[in-house]
Amino acid sequence: MLSQVKKEEPKGNRIIVTVIGPDRVGIIAGVAQVLADNNINILDISQTILQEFLVMVMVADMSASPIDMATLKEKLAGKGREIGVRIDAQHEDVFKFMHRI
Amino acid sequence: MLTLQEVVETIKMVQEENLDIRTITMGISLRDCADPNPRAARQKIYDKITRLAGNLVKTGEEIEREYGLPIVNKRISVTPIAIVAESCNTGNFADFARTLDEAAAAVGVNFIGGFSALVHKGFTAADHRLIDSIPEALATTERVCSSVNVATTKAGINMDAVYRMGHIIKKTAELTADRDSIGCAKLVVFANVPEDNPFMAGAFHGVGEPECVINVGVSGPGVVKNAVRTAKGADFGVLAETVKKTAFKITRMGELVGRTAARKLGVPFGIVDISLAPTPAVGDSVAEILECMGLERCGTHGTTAALALLNDAVKKGGAMASSYVGGLSGAFIPVSEDAGMIRAAEAGSLTLDKLEALTCVCSVGLDMIAVPGDTPPETIAAIIADEAAIGIINKKTTAVRLIPAAGKKAGDYVEFGGLLGRAPVMPVKPFSAGEFVRRGGRIPAPINSLTN
Numbered sequence: 001m002l003s004q005v006k007k008e009e010p011k012g013n014r015i016i017v018t019v020i021g022p023d024r025v026g027i028i029a030g031v032a033q034v035l036a037d038n039n040i041n042i043l044d045i046s047q048t049i050l051q052e053f054l055v056m057v058m059v060a061d062m063s064a065s066p067i068d069m070a071t072l073k074e075k076l077a078g079k080g081r082e083i084g085v086r087i088d089a090q091h092e093d094v095f096k097f098m099h100r101i
Numbered sequence: 102m103l104t105l106q107e108v109v110e111t112i113k114m115v116q117e118e119n120l121d122i123r124t125i126t127m128g129i130s131l132r133d134c135a136d137p138n139p140r141a142a143r144q145k146i147y148d149k150i151t152r153l154a155g156n157l158v159k160t161g162e163e164i165e166r167e168y169g170l171p172i173v174n175k176r177i178s179v180t181p182i183a184i185v186a187e188s189c190n191t192g193n194f195a196d197f198a199r200t201l202d203e204a205a206a207a208v209g210v211n212f213i214g215g216f217s218a219l220v221h222k223g224f225t226a227a228d229h230r231l232i233d234s235i236p237e238a239l240a241t242t243e244r245v246c247s248s249v250n251v252a253t254t255k256a257g258i259n260m261d262a263v264y265r266m267g268h269i270i271k272k273t274a275e276l277t278a279d280r281d282s283i284g285c286a287k288l289v290v291f292a293n294v295p296e297d298n299p300f301m302a303g304a305f306h307g308v309g310e311p312e313c314v315i316n317v318g319v320s321g322p323g324v325v326k327n328a329v330r331t332a333k334g335a336d337f338g339v340l341a342e343t344v345k346k347t348a349f350k351i352t353r354m355g356e357l358v359g360r361t362a363a364r365k366l367g368v369p370f371g372i373v374d375i376s377l378a379p380t381p382a383v384g385d386s387v388a389e390i391l392e393c394m395g396l397e398r399c400g401t402h403g404t405t406a407a408l409a410l411l412n413d414a415v416k417k418g419g420a421m422a423s424s425y426v427g428g429l430s431g432a433f434i435p436v437s438e439d440a441g442m443i444r445a446a447e448a449g450s451l452t453l454d455k456l457e458a459l460t461c462v463c464s465v466g467l468d469m470i471a472v473p474g475d476t477p478p479e480t481i482a483a484i485i486a487d488e489a490a491i492g493i494i495n496k497k498t499t500a501v502r503l504i505p506a507a508g509k510k511a512g513d514y515v516e517f518g519g520l521l522g523r524a525p526v527m528p529v530k531p532f533s534a535g536e537f538v539r540r541g542g543r544i545p546a547p548i549n550s551l552t553n
Contacts, residue, residue, distance in 0.1 A: 016103075018112050020109075046105060048105055055105060057108045057109075068166060069167055069169065070166040073169065088116065088169070090111070090112070090115075090169040090170075091167055091168045091169065093168065093357060094111060094168050094170060094357065095103055095107065095108055097354065097356070098107075098111055098353045099103060099111070099350070100103075
């Protein structure tokens with residue numbers, strides 16, 4: 001699913017943004033806006049519907065962003081409350097280290 | 102390569118199942134701080150701790166932000182003070198505890214471990230002085246933790262130390278009577294103590310350890326509980342496999358955080374301690390894992406088998422995830438810190454006898470158990486002797502952290518708040534072991550063949 005962006009060695013400061021909540025219009029736009037406003041480049045988006053819930057995973061690069069992870073998490077959480085979904089971001093290493101030997 | 106399911110699984114572990122890095126503990130050798138002048142020695146200790154650990158808390162918080170993983174505690178362990186202060190011409194080592202307390206406060210860690218002595222085969226003059234000053238040390242400091250190793254499989258049990266610790270625990274309880282005898286929550290008596298354990302109150306920096314090292318303790322009872330829940334009705338092979346896989350993932354997080362912290366601080370990475378350590382928070386309980394396996398209440402028949410399976414599966418999964426697994430690694434069963442254990446004790450399902458049996462298969466021992474304030478020191482010593490015997494015969498670490506809550510009787514409660522939690526006071530047997538523990542001397546080391 002995310003294989004195409006995972007083959008290369010990680011560059012910069014890559015994060016994984018997750019969105020979980022009821023599907024509706026404007027979720028991707030909302031998240032993308034927060035990222036764009038903070039100069040964070042989206043590398044890949046994939047999503048699926050799990051039991052009528054939207055689960056979206058975004059890979060993004062925040063190496064050129066002026067803000068840090070904690071601030072970004074707050075901003076995303078705020079946007080999530082606004083559009084009624086749960087948005088979170090974590091460093092890519094967390095996922096890779098847990099699931100890949 | 103990462104699938105959507107894997108991403109969601111990780112997010113769920115952190116957000117809903119309380120996966121956290123329980124502690125980053127910086128081990129610091131204080132051997133070079135020895136000085137005949139106690140004032141000079143204390144100054145060297147203070148300077149060295151604040152120099153090496155100055156950035157510990159900041160670095161921990163940085164990693165938390167970067168990875169979005171909570172790191173609950175940042176702590177320090179030091180060389181056993183009995184060794185460091187050996188050459189000082191002072192009778193009272195409590196001053197050293199206060200220096201440790203000040204250094205810990207200065208760098209912002211919540212606990213510092215190492216007000217310790219290793220006396221499994223016998224005492225040095227400094228060991229005597231250190232043990233005598235434990236009650237005052239724990240009563241006059243906030244952050245200092247103390248431990249005494251009284252037995253090993255190779256040396257046997259130093260029964261003089263065991264009896265002495267019965268009195269020391271009582272005195273510590275009395276000196277902190279106004280705070281539910283909280284001093285005893287910071288004092289552990291060990292058999293076969295590991296020298297790289299990052300978990301308080303038993304953490305200290307062993308003599309075989311490097312100058313400075315980062316050890317990490319991971320914990321995720323909530324994550325394991327949810328995994329066990331998904332294996333409802335499955336046979337034991339599947340159950341063990343489920344726990345093993347989960348322990349692997351949890352340990353990987355510890356390895357990541359430990360290595361990152363060590364790199365950022367410029368010190369070597371030591372070990373990951375892959376223990377399931379509960380907190381008083383709902384859902385973060387080892388007892389609930391056992392109950393999820395199919396026991397109506399923790400402590401009932403079958404609990405020992407369930408805990409043995411859990412402990413072993415955690416070790417197997419963790420050993421694959423990190424090449425440097427150490428410390429205590431297994432499942433902790435502290436009563437006051439585990440909501441499920443407290444419930445089981447209240448319901449009468451979990452008794453001191455059953456807890457003792459559980460310690461044969463868990464990672465530590467009789468941990469954070471409140472007993473009546475009028476429990477005689479001989480009885481406490483006898484409980485320590487029982488635990489040490491289990492440890493040396495089974496070649497495992499065991500420990501005792503009992504709180505003879507001053508002025509309280511069976512059925513009352515002690516309340517510590519925070520991670521130390523609350524506990525119902527459990528009854529002890531009314532019959533004396535005085536004549537037995539007062540014999541003195543050493544119980545010989547066990548034979549290593551003829552193992553039945």
